[in-house]
Each structure stands twice: as C-alpha cells, then as structure tokens.
Amino acid sequence: MIKYILKCHNDHEFESWFSNSEEYEKLSKKNFLECIYCSSKKITKSIMAPMVSNSKNEDEQIEILNSKFQNEKNKLLKLRNYIENNFEFVGKDFSKRVREVYYDKKSKKAIYGTTTQEEKDELAEEGIDLLSIPWVNKDN
Numbered sequence: 001m002i003k004y005i006l007k008c009h010n011d012h013e014f015e016s017w018f019s020n021s022e023e024y025e026k027l028s029k030k031n032f033l034e035c036i037y038c039s040s041k042k043i044t045k046s047i048m049a050p051m052v053s054n055s056k057n058e059d060e061q062i063e064i065l066n067s068k069f070q071n072e073k074n075k076l077l078k079l080r081n082y083i084e085n086n087f088e089f090v091g092k093d094f095s096k097r098v099r100e101v102y103y104d105k106k107s108k109k110a111i112y113g114t115t116t117q118e119e120k121d122e123l124a125e126e127g128i129d130l131l132s133i134p135w136v137n138k139d140n
Contacts, residue, residue: 002021005045006035010035010038091114092114098111098128
C-alpha cells in the first residue's frame with residue numbers, strides 16, 4: 001500500500017491510499033480520481049518526502065502500537081467488568097426494557113443488553129440515547 005497526498009486544481013489537498021504507484025497512474029489516466037471537497041477531476045500528486053525506516057525502527061513502532069493497543073484493550077476490559085458487576089443484563093429484551101426504565105421516571109435501574117440497529121434507531125427517535133461499547137472478549 002502507498003499513501004499519496006493529492007491536490008486538485010482548486011488547491012484542496014487530501015490523502016488517498018493505493019495498492020501501488022501503478023494503480024494510482026492507472027486511475028489517474030482513466031480520470032477516476034476526484035477531489036473529496038469539490039469533485040474536481042483535475043488531480044495531481046503533491047510533493048512528498050518518503051519515510052525511510054530500518055527494521056529496528058519498524059520493530060520499535062510495532063512494539064509501541066502493540067503496547068497502545070493492549071492499553072486500550074485493558075481500558076475496555078475494565079469498563080466491561082464494571083458494567084457486568086453494576087448493571088443488570090437483559091439480553092435481547094434490551095429495547096423493551098430500556099423503554100420501561102425510560103418511561104418510568106421513578107426507576108433508576110441500570111441495564112445493558114443487545115439491540116439491532118433498527119431498534120436502536122427507533123429508540124433514538126423516541127429521544128432515548130444509547131451508548132454502544134465495544135465488547136472486548138475476556139479470553140483473547
């Protein structure tokens with residue numbers, strides 16, 4: 001993969017990824033490239049400096065990324081543990097149960113469960129805000 005900074009004749013700059021430089025040339029010749037801001041088809045590559053790295057640099061970068069990924073995963077696992085210990089799991093009945101909690105102003109229940117995108121959209125139309133959390137697998 002190769003990333004180019006592209007520029008249209010209106011001086012809009014944007015990034016785009018290509019499988020290789022030949023792919024960019026092919027798309028450019030066929031006039032398939034388009035500015036994401038103004039839809040201009042007059043696109044050129046901006047001047048770019050290549051990123052030179054050695055394998056030691058790459059290994060360090062991979063290590064840093066893995067560390068950041070693990071840190072974020074640990075945060076999500078802590079959040080999952082908190083939810084499981086402090087909220088009631090209602091499973092696929094979530095949209096029904098969240099309505100009961102929302103419309104019963106006396107209820108202070110904390111629940112979690114699963115819902116379809118359609119149910120989520122319906123709840124949003126009713127003014128019920130939901131929070132989706134990536135559910136990280138504890139075992140992996």
